Amino acid sequence: MTGHALIPRNSLVWLLTAQVVALAPHLPRLPLWVAVLWLGCALWRVQIQRMRWRYPGLLVRVLALLLVTGGVFLAQGTLIGLDAAVMLLLMLFMLKLLEMRRPRDALVVIYLGFFIVATAFLFDQSIPLALFQCFSLLVLVAALVGLQQTPGRNDPARAMRTGALLLLQAVPLMVVLFVLFPRMGPLWSVNAPGQQARTGLAESMAPGDIAELARSGELAFRAAFDGAVPAQPQLYWRALTLSRFDGRSWSRSRFNSAGTPPDWEPQGDPVSYRVVAPASNQPWVFSLRGASSTDERLVLTGDYLLQARRPLAQAMSYGASSRLDSLLQPGGLDPLQQRINLQLPEQGDPRSRAFAAQLRQAYPDDAALVQALLRHFNREPFHYTLRPSPLGQHSNDEFLFDSPRGFCVHFAGAMTFVLRAAGIPARIVAGYQGGEMNPRGNYVLVHQFDAHAWVEAWLPGQGWVSVDPTFQVAPERIERGLQEALAGEGSFLEDSPLAAARYRNIGWINDMRLFWDDINYQWQLRVLGYQSERQLDFFRRWLGTTDWQRVGLISLGLSLLIALPMALWILRPDRQPRDPQRRAWVKLNRRLGRLQLQAATGEGPRAWQQRLEHALPAQRDELGAFFDEYVRLGYATPPGAPTPAATQLNLALRALLQALPRTRPRRPITPLDLPGEGPRL
Template sequence: MPRPPETNPGARSPAAWLLATAAVTLAPHALHLPLWMSGLCALLLAWRTHLLVRIGAAPSRVLILALALAVAIGVRYEFGHFFGKDPGVALLAVLLCLKQFEVRSPRDVHSAVLLSFFLQLGLFLHDQTLLIAAFALAGALFATVTLLRLQDGEAPTRESLRSAGLMMAQAVPFLLALFLLFPRVPGPLWGLPADAFSGTTGLSDSMEPGSISELILSEAIAFRAEFTGAAPPREQRYWRGPVLTAFDGRSWRAVPTLSTATPPYTPFGPRYDYALTLEAHNRPWILALDFPGPGAAGARYATDLRLLADRPVRHRTRFALTAYPETPVGRFESPGALAIARQLPSDTNPRTVALARELAEGAPDDETILARVLDHMRELGLVYTLRPPLLGRHSADEFLFDTRRGFCEHFASAFVVLMRAAGVPSRVVTGYQGGEINPIDGSMVVRQSDAHAWAEVWLDGRGWVRVDPTALAAPSRIDAGLAAALPQGELLPLMMRPALSWLRAARHRWEAVSNAWNQWVLGYDTLRQHELMRRLGVAEPDWRTLSALLAASTGVLMLLLLAWAHARHRAADPLDRAWDAFCAKLARRGLPRLPWEGPMDYAGRVAAALPTRAGVVRTIAAAYARLRYGGNGPADPAATRALARSIQRFKPK
């Protein structure tokens, strides 16, 4: 049975705001909701908009109930159960949309607003970026406006927004007190344990042709580094990821390694101190700069020279590290490890193996072989490109003899195959090369697009020596970055295009802000909290002390706010506010109202001082006097608004 249309136009105002609240709240949820549910929500909200604009008949309660049931069944089907955050949030999102059709009494609005507050909180279960926080805040603002409209549906929009903004501003001190003092549990503040396992990009512990060129299309940040002092030169900025030793003719894999609490080498040469903030990638390796010095907290040193975290990095983590790029490493490598680094599958890449044997012919030592291999590769005229042709089973053969076009993984892989075929221990190292300084906050940002693969060769007496075969074809990849290294006409990832420098500048700014957010808001954990408390003179900040501090500070804040509200009590009246604004305008002109002066006396004095404004001043004062003293109770809102507008337009000059 269709319901009669809502007749009271004032009742539509909170409904429209409630609709806007739902739209703002649910928009970011669309990133995580199943597609059909996002679509359903959008459809329901659009329908509701139509009803509000055209004042149509609301759907019957039976239909709403049936829809709710259908959605519940759909959620059960989609997620398999009703428990946990994803099905819960999905169900609530659709219910918020359905509730829009049931807004009949203030109680309905209240419950819907409460629901939207809950869903704004639910946003943080998925991610905690600045953008999401902004969305949640906007949703909270809209919800507050909705509640205000419930009280006064006739007030101008700007007035309601202003009041809601003021209310939220009053909450800020409480927010700060709760943020700083609420006892923290170790670990991430928001994430549920399962969260970090789902799709994050990054290096894996295997590599085949094309896997890195796919990765570099992503502009996502892999990690940030903040150096105390100067950063090392670009050609030394090799951030080590998985070291790939096992080869099956096409793809490379890492082999299990041991790890120790101290580095398997003695640091040498210049030292760089930096803090590395690693984005979650669900892998234990820390992409440390070659080669990490001793004393890295929460990390161990693998025999393949990687730095490993104690457990997979499942949330953004900060490490204080040192690096000694010129350290000689692996001089006393075990024969077993070297044997593995010489292995090649016997039935693959026959042409490459033959070439290697030819180049190794009569060479006195491994260094000569290395020089010959590099010379030969240089002469081949290999082309560095983001779009290499697909390679088959004998990847090194096809790259070196047929296509001759490849990305860094092709270069590194073919080089290592050549070296191994020539009998020199060698391996592929993946990681990141380069990094860009953000001019806004001075931190170095390393993106997935900086992903790189290079090689290491073991030379007697020198140990593992880094060789970057990509540099043979595109030396600028190493000293200027990917954008400079690719040939003209190659389609670059959007952000790397030189024409979009303004976009890059904007991105720098945004990333600096979100880095600060990450470091200071999300990164405010138990340790930082205790550090802050100690600095404030709280020696033993256990949860009891913190709770007491929290209670005390919120109490004091509450009292301050009450005192302020009391002092401001009068100006809360819109008529008083308008008159105060008028007096303030004239006071700036040197004509303040004396405290004992009534409106007409004041107007008379002002009119004498400003003869050109006499008329308007008297009109405003008379209107105010009539509204203020002409009757009891709150002044007529429409007339008050008209007066406020004419006061706003009034210029004393």
């Protein structure tokens, strides 16, 4: 058994509460044994406080450290990297409970809690988490306040009020620093090894992959246009080009994307827009045909796609401009590009190859052959569905001639194969098509079920021409979206019954969904998206300069402008005291000062009462009630006992203030007129 714990019991309650709120956002992504470990540490700490268990010795602490290190290694597969480091920090945060002996150790636990709160944003930056973390900060600051309270003055509500006041006082300075302080990569911009791609697209694609992706109602990205939004059939959001075919799946060719884009001819009116893309841990972003951007974080690739220079480890907001009628590489393909975009396996799909030969014989002109193939998809009994039949080794043959039921990637893959077999360079473009307009924020919502694949064929004099065989089979998919295209089949989001987008036809649900999404969009755009580019734009627009020296001086001036009045308000001489006795004394003294009956320096309550009763005999009963309660509250409480509530004192003060006259007596009574004095303050 140990001696009496030096950390008060009320402070331990605060510490355990602070740990719970700091750890809560991390627990859903951690193994169950982590929560069991915290419960064990908390129970041991409580038993120490009750003087029933001892503090763990050196051997136990070393063993515990080895065990949690091994647990992190088993859970993460490594001890190196962000995921493992955060998990190990959480474990040490829990074990620190067993080492606390003095208030200084408790302070270390609280300070660690602030770091734990920050690490939660490595994995999520949503509004609900941000609101919860504000509450976590409040609890941690209240724990700091509670650690300073004595057992006799333990007041949890007062600690929470003080913590809230401290945080509110910090808000103006926080806003100034957020807006004006140089934007560096936030903590959550560090790449987390455990993160997976969350865009839904992949660098390789088999016939059923996009069909599986289309079963998800998750948001892919948002796009806001400067002017009118283009028509739905023009919203082909390019992300990847797939040029390599192994007989089963299509994949990306690094050569096609490498280097600068070949010559192209921008045509048509420019369409300007801003995209907010979520973190994906992948470099590709989304743009319309003929895109360009002045954002230094983006580069235009050799296959005319905008791509980030680094994988998106955080949500990214970028501006782009597109000319939808642009000619892409009309001058011709070099021999290597020709070979890559005509590549087919040596064997496989013999009927598709024979069909391509028939088309070539009937249509010597490439453009005419492409149109003939599109008419084939339009006239034959192809069916657009999320429930395609399984395909075997010769997937294109089986789809074109035996089981003509498929999704967009089936049509795009089969058409690209036939075009290549006919000698026309072609490739698949993977991305998204269409989107849902949110009238509240005037932007387009693109979901994972909008994922789409279409074909680009190279034609002499025209360059890369986009053609979409899906439009020939299910034009409603392109013009009105996936839900309309699958209305008869009933397969739209059938695996996601809780997806809000599934109930877009119900007015009030749809209104709530769009309203919440608009809030999230503004959060992504104006808070998470407020990085160096947007900050410099803000400086140019509102400060008229981007010179950091001038910006620093403005920041310092605004900080002082906020801090000095706040400091003067906090330190003002006439500030109301928090002690209810002292507050009542000051209030009465201020009121009696108008009658020239204020308390003299060093005058005690009974002496002041006696003098007032001589000057105000009509108020003798009210004066007696107030001073009796004042003395009882201040002098009749045993040392160490909780202070009684000041309710009766406040009631007596209110009655006395109401009974006081509004004019001064004829002759003020001083302490010298009285035979004795009461106790001094």
